[in-house]
Amino acid sequence: MSAPLVSLKGLRVAFDEQPALRGIDLDVAPGESVGLVGESGCGKSVTWLAALGLLPGRASVTGSVKLQGEELLHARPDVLDRVRGGRIAMIFQDPASSLNPVHRIGKQITEALRLHRGMDGPQARAEAKRLLDQVGIPDAARRLDAWPHELSGGQNQRVMIAIALAGRPELLVADEPTTALDVTIQAQILTLLQDLRKETGMALVLISHDLGVVADSCERVCVMYAGRIVEQAPSARLFEAPAHPYTRGLLGALPPLHGPRRKLSAIPGGVPEPWAMPPGCAFAPRCAMHVSACDAAVPEPVGLARNHRAACIRATIPFPQDQVAYA
Amino acid sequence: MIRFLGSRLLRAAITIIMVVTFAFIVLRLSGDPAQIIMGADAPPEAVDAFRTAWGLDQPVLLQYFHYFGAILQGDLGRSMRDGRDAIVLVAERIPATLALTIPALIIKLGLGIPAGITAALHRNSFIDRAVMLLAVAGFTVPSFVLGLLLVLVFAVQLGWLPSGGQESWRHAILPIITMGVGGAAVLARFTRSAMLEVLGQPYIRTASAKGVPWRAVVWGHALPNAAIPTVTIVGFMVGSLIAGAVVVESVFSWPGVGRLLVVAVANRDLAVVQCILLLVAATMVTANLVVDLLYGLLDPRLRNQPKRATGAA
Numbered sequence: 001m002s003a004p005l006v007s008l009k010g011l012r013v014a015f016d017e018q019p020a021l022r023g024i025d026l027d028v029a030p031g032e033s034v035g036l037v038g039e040s041g042c043g044k045s046v047t048w049l050a051a052l053g054l055l056p057g058r059a060s061v062t063g064s065v066k067l068q069g070e071e072l073l074h075a076r077p078d079v080l081d082r083v084r085g086g087r088i089a090m091i092f093q094d095p096a097s098s099l100n101p102v103h104r105i106g107k108q109i110t111e112a113l114r115l116h117r118g119m120d121g122p123q124a125r126a127e128a129k130r131l132l133d134q135v136g137i138p139d140a141a142r143r144l145d146a147w148p149h150e151l152s153g154g155q156n157q158r159v160m161i162a163i164a165l166a167g168r169p170e171l172l173v174a175d176e177p178t179t180a181l182d183v184t185i186q187a188q189i190l191t192l193l194q195d196l197r198k199e200t201g202m203a204l205v206l207i208s209h210d211l212g213v214v215a216d217s218c219e220r221v222c223v224m225y226a227g228r229i230v231e232q233a234p235s236a237r238l239f240e241a242p243a244h245p246y247t248r249g250l251l252g253a254l255p256p257l258h259g260p261r262r263k264l265s266a267i268p269g270g271v272p273e274p275w276a277m278p279p280g281c282a283f284a285p286r287c288a289m290h291v292s293a294c295d296a297a298v299p300e301p302v303g304l305a306r307n308h309r310a311a312c313i314r315a316t317i318p319f320p321q322d323q324v325a326y327a
Numbered sequence: 328m329i330r331f332l333g334s335r336l337l338r339a340a341i342t343i344i345m346v347v348t349f350a351f352i353v354l355r356l357s358g359d360p361a362q363i364i365m366g367a368d369a370p371p372e373a374v375d376a377f378r379t380a381w382g383l384d385q386p387v388l389l390q391y392f393h394y395f396g397a398i399l400q401g402d403l404g405r406s407m408r409d410g411r412d413a414i415v416l417v418a419e420r421i422p423a424t425l426a427l428t429i430p431a432l433i434i435k436l437g438l439g440i441p442a443g444i445t446a447a448l449h450r451n452s453f454i455d456r457a458v459m460l461l462a463v464a465g466f467t468v469p470s471f472v473l474g475l476l477l478v479l480v481f482a483v484q485l486g487w488l489p490s491g492g493q494e495s496w497r498h499a500i501l502p503i504i505t506m507g508v509g510g511a512a513v514l515a516r517f518t519r520s521a522m523l524e525v526l527g528q529p530y531i532r533t534a535s536a537k538g539v540p541w542r543a544v545v546w547g548h549a550l551p552n553a554a555i556p557t558v559t560i561v562g563f564m565v566g567s568l569i570a571g572a573v574v575v576e577s578v579f580s581w582p583g584v585g586r587l588l589v590v591a592v593a594n595r596d597l598a599v600v601q602c603i604l605l606l607v608a609a610t611m612v613t614a615n616l617v618v619d620l621l622y623g624l625l626d627p628r629l630r631n632q633p634k635r636a637t638g639a640a
Contacts, residue, residue, distance in 0.1 A: 049532075052536065054532055054535055054536055077540065077541060078540070081538045081539070081540050082538065083538070084535065084536055084537060084538040085536060085537035085538035085539075086538055089536070089537070090536045092529055092532070092533065092536075094529060097528060097529045097530060098529045098530055098532075098533045099530055099533065100530040100533070100534065100548050100552070101530070101552070101626070101627070101628055102551045102552055102625065102626060102627060103548075103551075111537070111539065111547075112537045112538070115537070115538050115539065116538060147627040147628070149627070149628045160533070163533075163537055164537070166537075167537070167538065
């Protein structure tokens with residue numbers, strides 16, 4: 001991997017003393033697309049909100065977040081304001097409530113253009129129109145004067161993407177960008193994000209609870225569980241040879257598109273609460289391959305193949321026959 | 328817009344008619360004005376003569392139609408006590424009341440809104456707790472208690488300010504403070520909660536995520552949204568400019584509309600009481616109408632949807 005664009009090291013977040021992130025190490029290379037998957041509450045969104053300093057004041061954040069060598073964690077507000085939207089942009093789950101209801105679409109886009117590209121007046125308006133065209137909003141010139149409540153959820157998400165693109169970011173973090181949308185619109189938005197990444201060369205971090213969404217759109221996938229990354233691998237590799245029992249559990253819960261029908265498996269139990277984390281591997285209480293050594297210490301990620309790492313002491317031993325990977 | 332305004336005006340008219348009717352009925356039910364004005368010892372013939380002179384001997388329904396017809400012709404009746412036009416009596420008192428309520432409103436806005444915003448922006452900090460402690464104190468203490476407390480301290484103990492009357496501007500200070508503090512407390516609490524609600528919205532995070540400096544997020548993104556609920560309570564305060572000083576005027580012997588109302592009710596001076604109530608209803612309804620129009624101006628979601636626009640009426 002080339003020199004990382006963004007590098008997270010030992011990123012930890014706690015809310016009111018309760019840990020939400022328990023040490024995240026993640027590099028994102030320029031132009032790369034990375035997927036972040038896991039159940040709700042596993043810390044995927046918190047990771048990037050923390051990286052950009054967008055968490056509320058009661059969150060305590062430690063570790064390191066570097067953007068091409070520049071430390072972002074606890075950086076000065078003016079440094080962060082330049083990075084946010086300018087170098088790293090972020091879009092969110094619920095596009096309807098993510099846009100300010102009392103400002104016109106055009107104003108919300110030109111605000112980003114003014115902040116990051118020094119554009120004003122007719123020039124900014126022309127660029128805003130171009131951005132709306134680029135994200136596939138029909139009749140862009142007229143839409144600039146629309147209010148968010150006059151657009152559909154999918155169109156609002158396109159507007160959010162246009163705002164994100166306004167600062168020509170090197171990284172776009174899309175936090176569950178399609179979760180609140182209809183299935184047909186989901187596919188359109190995901191395709192749009194892929195196309196834009198190719199056009200602009202920006203890197204993309206796609207946060208989703210849906211392994212299928214991530215696998216389709218991303219070159220590399222990180223699986224998160226209880227505030228840690230438990231496995232990361234190139235997408236194809238993850239599907240062919242998942243190493244962590246949790247990843248295997250997630251794949252087992254997906255219906256296969258090809259081959260004979262089979263019974264979908266569910267992972268028993270639930271995610272441990274932050275105040276009741278097991279001493280060792282957080283997944284151990286739900287794990288079919290659990291041995292006593294799992295409870296001794298939090299497992300460190302081990303390299304299994306090129307770019308494939310899993311935080312499981314049993315990752316290197318063969319899986320039992322009934323748990324083979326479902327490709 | 329025309330339709331919106333038309334329906335609002337119609338509702339305003341209905342509200343005023345209802346207030347007028349209600350006031351008329353309640354006053355007729357609450358004792359015989361002739362007996363009260365003439366005194367308990369007055370000879371029955373004199374009381375009867377008074378009744379005939381003021382039309383109080385007619386059936387109530389007829390009295391009501393006469394009264395209503397007169398209002399439509401702009402005649403609000405005459406005071407039963409000194410025979411002058413009720414509207415003139417009331418109008419004479421309005422400047423004195425406004426001399427208290429307008430400065431008090433400025434204090435409410437100037438103190439309450441910034442205090443609420445500051446508290447919200449420093450949530451759970453020392454500033455927040457201090458502001459909220461003062462606000463709770465300010466709005467739980469009734470205005471007559473606060474008024475008497477201020478008199479005790481600044482008039483009786485320190486002797487800095489007069490305790491009542493209307494001789495100079497110094498007489499206005501304590502009543503203005505009494506009204507201003509209570510209203511500022513209400514507004515501070517209201518503004519704080521409106522602001523906290525807005526600051527928790529996803530679009531505030533979006534603004535930060537696109538690199539808008541925090542000060543601009545507050546001014547450009549949070550305040551315009553927080554203004555929407557706050558306008559309701561400010562509208563109510565503007566609506567009570569004329570009649571909101573009843574208690575304070577009584578405590579400080581300030582000859583305004585509020586004190587006139589108290590005296591007129593005690594005397595069953597029907598025309599004066601009805602005139603004041605009509606005036607109060609009209610100002611309140613007008614303030615509400617303005618609030619409704621402001622909603623449309625502040626919140627694009629409420630435009631073209633008059634059904635969803637809600638007033639505080």
